[in-house]
Amino acid sequence: MKRNLSNVKTLVQFITESQKNVLHATGELSRILNDIAIAAKIINREVNKAGLLDMLGIEGGMNVQDEEVKKLDVFANEQFISALSSGGQCCVIASEENDDIIPIKKSDYSKANYVVLIDPLDGSSNIDVNVAIGSIFSIYKRVTNEGAGQVIDCIQPGDRQVAAGYIIYGSSTMLVYTTGDGVNGFTLDPSIGEFCLSHPNMKIPEDGFIYSVNEGNYVEFPREIQEYIYYCKTPDFATGRPYSARYIGSMVADFHRNLIKGGIFMYPATSKHPLGKLRLMYECNPLAFLIEQAGGKAIDGEGRILSIQPDSIHQRTGIIIGSKNMVEKVEAFIQLNLGKNVYRIK
Numbered sequence: 353m354k355r356n357l358s359n360v361k362t363l364v365q366f367i368t369e370s371q372k373n374v375l376h377a378t379g380e381l382s383r384i385l386n387d388i389a390i391a392a393k394i395i396n397r398e399v400n401k402a403g404l405l406d407m408l409g410i411e412g413g414m415n416v417q418d419e420e421v422k423k424l425d426v427f428a429n430e431q432f433i434s435a436l437s438s439g440g441q442c443c444v445i446a447s448e449e450n451d452d453i454i455p456i457k458k459s460d461y462s463k464a465n466y467v468v469l470i471d472p473l474d475g476s477s478n479i480d481v482n483v484a485i486g487s488i489f490s491i492y493k494r495v496t497n498e499g500a501g502q503v504i505d506c507i508q509p510g511d512r513q514v515a516a517g518y519i520i521y522g523s524s525t526m527l528v529y530t531t532g533d534g535v536n537g538f539t540l541d542p543s544i545g546e547f548c549l550s551h552p553n554m555k556i557p558e559d560g561f562i563y564s565v566n567e568g569n570y571v572e573f574p575r576e577i578q579e580y581i582y583y584c585k586t587p588d589f590a591t592g593r594p595y596s597a598r599y600i601g602s603m604v605a606d607f608h609r610n611l612i613k614g615g616i617f618m619y620p621a622t623s624k625h626p627l628g629k630l631r632l633m634y635e636c637n638p639l640a641f642l643i644e645q646a647g648g649k650a651i652d653g654e655g656r657i658l659s660i661q662p663d664s665i666h667q668r669t670g671i672i673i674g675s676k677n678m679v680e681k682v683e684a685f686i687q688l689n690l691g692k693n694v695y696r697i698k
């Protein structure tokens with residue numbers, strides 16, 4: 353069936369209309385979201401032709417055109433930094449790819465009220481096998497008053513995010529985001545080069561039938577996670593068990609599937625990663641904001657992800673995120689094991 357273009361709402365139109373509903377909106381956040389979308393389209397183009405252009409090579413090598421090869425994650429990082437630096441709304445960027453914060457030095461800071469944290473290309477081990485990967489972003493208001501942003505602007509608890517989202521480069525490319533008023537998904541229409549509203553007001557089913565975890569780490573998991581995994585596999589007609597196991601190894605892709613179908617994603621602390629593997633500021637907080645806005649839950653094993661007070665930009669955490677009733681079931685297993693001398697999630 354042919355789509356009637358008059359019924360299509362682009363991301364730019366949606367952002368502009370949403371801004372009109374916010375009293376005293378200045379357009380600064382809208383500009384940042386639009387800049388992120390532009391960077392995402394450029395990254396999408398390179399992701400799509402990665403195999404053709406030898407973009408998979410080692411950074412610093414040469415491609416067939418004798419151009420310097422940049423790995424895609426380095427390329428994606430540069431695109432986001434460049435897009436966010438040029439607008440004048442962002443006072444500092446923190447990226448999973450950079451050890452230190454990236455303060456934005458502009459002569460006019462009057463509108464640089466925002467802080468953006470990015471995981472430019474998550475799941476990058478999946479690039480060279482043509483499996484879905486993603487970019488994740490998280491936006492805060494600055495806490496310092498003026499000048500270039502500082503670390504303190506970046507290490508705010510997740511519940512202070514003003515917007516968050518991700519781009520998934522999959523069988524189609526989607527941008528999904530929230531500004532704290534629900535979650536909306538936009539699919540990139542390559543024929544017009546625009547993200548178009550395709551998944552309005554996304555809600556995760558309260559119950560799900562999919563669990564996503566790297567079960568290869570099973571013996572290293574805390575007792576409660578082992579017990580929950582056993583529960584997932586145990587047949588029970590009333591609750592639809594056994595559940596299906598699905599694990600891509602790209603958090604954005606696992607999250608996106610679970611958001612649409614219902615499910616739970618877990619990356620608990622292990623003996624190899626005693627503080628968890630995934631990054632609080634770049635991966636867990638933004639996805640936790642999205643899941644709560646979609647009606648789900650995200651915990652670290654002791655409490656809500658969004659309530660964690662971070663102490664460094666690259667902090668790691670365990671995470672259990674997804675359908676409300678599934679996460680609450682894990683919480684029940686945690687309660688059962690409280691006080692027992694077992695290896696804890698945190």
Ligand code: AHM
Nearest residue numbers: 473474475476477566601602603604
């Ligand atoms: P990355 O930021 O280096 O790409 O690592 C994060 C990724 C997540 O996307 C994914 O969920 C996880 O690492 C997979 O890790 P593992 O291979 O240990 O299961």
Ligand code: MG
Nearest residue numbers: 448471474475
């Ligand atoms: Mg990552």
